[in-house]
Amino acid sequence: MFNFLYALFRVGDWAIYLYMIMVFIYILISWFPNAQGTAIDRLLGRWVDPFLSIFRRIIPAIGGLDLSPILAFFVLSLIKFGWSRLFLILVQIIG
Template identity: 60%
Template sequence: MVIAYYLAQIIQVYSWILIIYILMSWLPSLQASSIGQLFARVCEPFLSPFRRIIPPIGGVIDLSPIVAFFVLQLATRGIYYIAYLFA
């Protein structure tokens, strides 16, 4: 159960990193900084499959992070469910 808790916390931290990265996309100068590039290296590998499936609406509004957050929430619930089964 402890491992499930730590995995869920890691997913929570990653969710916050995604939120910060998405907010940074509104500020191009911040996104081009070294911190922005670090966040891009962490977040883009996870977001790119969703972007291939869900194209931006009107070429501007990107809905893929919403689906990515949904997948992270499902993963967290799945981790707790599996931990509950084996506890």
């Protein structure tokens, strides 16, 4: 049972980390006008924009600078931390 939980934890942890990398790459692409509209930009946009749009409603752009990714990274970090804590709690319960 422990091996299954550990594998599940690793997959979830890896997925959160991969999503954080996707957000970071999407942000970097937005800084380069020639990279916008490329296939990778559109692909990442489909995955990342819905998540970032939640935070864009909370934090408006200041002087053309979009600060929503900072909050998005913070929330993803909290989710990653919560995922780790959940695993530790389950390990203690199962013993």
